[in-house]
Amino acid sequence: MANSKLYKGSLNTIILKLLEEQGKMYGYEITQKVKSLTKGELSITEGALYPALHKLEAEGLLDVEVTKVDNRLRKYYKLTEAGEKETVNRLAELEEFIRSMQNLVNPDWRIQ
Amino acid sequence: MKLVKRDILNIDECLKLNNIKYIDVRYELIDHLVSEYEAMEIYQHLDSFLSERMAWCKEIARKKQKSIPRRLQKMVGKMFFTVLKKPKTWLCVVLVGAIFYVLSGQQFSRGTMRYILLSPLLACVLVQLYYMASLGFKSNWTNKFLALNYLVNLFALPHFFLWGIAGWLPKELLNNYYFMVPYILIGTLVNYAAILVFLKRRMGIWEEYRFIKDYMVYN
Numbered sequence: 001m002a003n004s005k006l007y008k009g010s011l012n013t014i015i016l017k018l019l020e021e022q023g024k025m026y027g028y029e030i031t032q033k034v035k036s037l038t039k040g041e042l043s044i045t046e047g048a049l050y051p052a053l054h055k056l057e058a059e060g061l062l063d064v065e066v067t068k069v070d071n072r073l074r075k076y077y078k079l080t081e082a083g084e085k086e087t088v089n090r091l092a093e094l095e096e097f098i099r100s101m102q103n104l105v106n107p108d109w110r111i112q
Numbered sequence: 113m114k115l116v117k118r119d120i121l122n123i124d125e126c127l128k129l130n131n132i133k134y135i136d137v138r139y140e141l142i143d144h145l146v147s148e149y150e151a152m153e154i155y156q157h158l159d160s161f162l163s164e165r166m167a168w169c170k171e172i173a174r175k176k177q178k179s180i181p182r183r184l185q186k187m188v189g190k191m192f193f194t195v196l197k198k199p200k201t202w203l204c205v206v207l208v209g210a211i212f213y214v215l216s217g218q219q220f221s222r223g224t225m226r227y228i229l230l231s232p233l234l235a236c237v238l239v240q241l242y243y244m245a246s247l248g249f250k251s252n253w254t255n256k257f258l259a260l261n262y263l264v265n266l267f268a269l270p271h272f273f274l275w276g277i278a279g280w281l282p283k284e285l286l287n288n289y290y291f292m293v294p295y296i297l298i299g300t301l302v303n304y305a306a307i308l309v310f311l312k313r314r315m316g317i318w319e320e321y322r323f324i325k326d327y328m329v330y331n
Binding site: 026027028029032045046047050051054055058066069070071072073074075 | 116117120136139140141142143144146147148151168171172175176179183
């Protein structure tokens with residue numbers, strides 16, 4: 001992806017959406033999932049991912065579960081109840097934003 | 113390529129050497145680095161892999177450290193409003209107000225009266241200073257510094273009310289009870305809220321760290 005700035009504002013929404021679908025995920029898994037879903041077009045940098053996860057956790061949208069995996073600890077993130085509600089809101093906002101952008105850049109094209 | 117216990121210990125040492133002191137950040141980074149290294153198809157020496165990744169590891173620790181004061185102040189603000197909603201708080205306020213009212217009828221000088229008025233705020237600050245002095249007493253200097261740093265961040269805004277009386281408030285306001293009584297009331301409640309946040313966080317952090325300590329590879 002040439003311009004990753006376009007994704008920057010949607011990082012939190014991407015994380016919330018993935019966790020809504022997958023139930024629980026750890027940091028590295030999120031980066032790999034995004035890479036595979038976008039066929040390598042988008043790669044979330046670790047320097048942006050972890051601060052975003054920590055922020056969402058501090059806001060009470062994510063809960064943490066720590067488990068032992070192969071001689072090390074793994075921190076899984078999952079949505080809290082507030083996080084589930086927030087995900088719905090943010091996805092609706094994002095959908096609205098995409099619709100508006102589509103209207104701006106390609107007025108003939110419509111999302112039904 | 114699967115990493116063994118010794119390699120994981122080396123990664124942890126490397127993170128510590130790079131000033132990543134928070135244990136919760138370290139174990140999360142260890143997992144990421146190990147997962148990434150093990151998924152690599154082309155072999156790379158672990159040391160060169162780590163030196164390439166260290167920049168963003170430090171960035172994550174720096175951002176985490178930066179976010180702590182803001183997060184703590186937010187928690188104090190939230191707790192302040194929780195305290196305000198409790199009937200017990202208002203019962204205490206009425207009781208303390210009644211004591212002040214009775215004392216104001218006595219022949220105290222204005223200065224003495226000001227100190228009496230300040231006593232609840234001072235009591236809260238003294239409790240906080242006790243926590244700051246006692247926390248991490250038995251631990252090493254690095255841990256002491258981290259604990260103190262955390263506490264200074266937590267109590268910075270609540271202490272602002274005391275600094276106001278000690279310095280920057282004009283004298284006319286200090287002698288005006290219509291200003292001073294609400295000022296000290298709000299100051300005391302904010303300081304009380306900070307103590308509650310501290311006690312709540314201490315319990316949470318203690319439980320989390322005990323779990324990590326039990327499971328970390330080097331314990």
